[in-house]
Amino acid sequence: MDFRLMGLDSPLLSTIHHMMDMSDDNADAKNINAPTRTYVRDAKAMAATPADVKEYPQSYVFVIDMPGLKSGDIKVQVEDDNVLIISGERKRDEEKEGAKYLRMERRVGKFMRKFVLPENANTDAISAVCQDGVLTVTVQKLPPPEPKKPKTIEKRREEAKSNIKR
Secondary structure, three states: OOHHHHOOOOHHHHHHHHHHHOOOOOHHHHOOOOOOHHHHHHHHHHHOOOEEEEEOOOEEEEEEEOOOOOHHHEEEEEEOOOEEEEEEEEOOOOOOOOOOOOOOOOOOEEEEEEEEOOOOEEEEEEEEEEEOOEEEEEEEEOOOOOOOOOOOOOOOOOOOOOOOOO
16 A cells, blocks of 8 residues: 555655555665664663763863772773773673572673764873773863954055156
């Protein structure tokens, strides 16, 4: 059934029409708009990594809880000149003989956060410290640009032309 023939041409109805036209044996077409596994994994990793971001007069500070991680398990990078990426992986403790988990609430697996840095962030002056399970990344600010001074234009004085013949 073509909804356009009935005068019902809208994006929602077009989508419904498209979904109704897809056959069950064409599973690839059904998933054409489905998010990729990588996207879903990254979205979960980002949602599970809460952060506090503070602005100071001279810097931006990102504070992220990283319980049980060593600084070697955490990667801090700058991508595309203005995206701060904090990533890593929290691994499950190895089970000792005879022990099994009865409850496992602490998150394991990959984590990641991306932050678009402001224009005045100095990406050449970034430091990271992991202490007592808390990662603190400090991004220094660039000094504000100096205000432009007004430019004075020297005026030339035109001399009267006395060599005009009449």
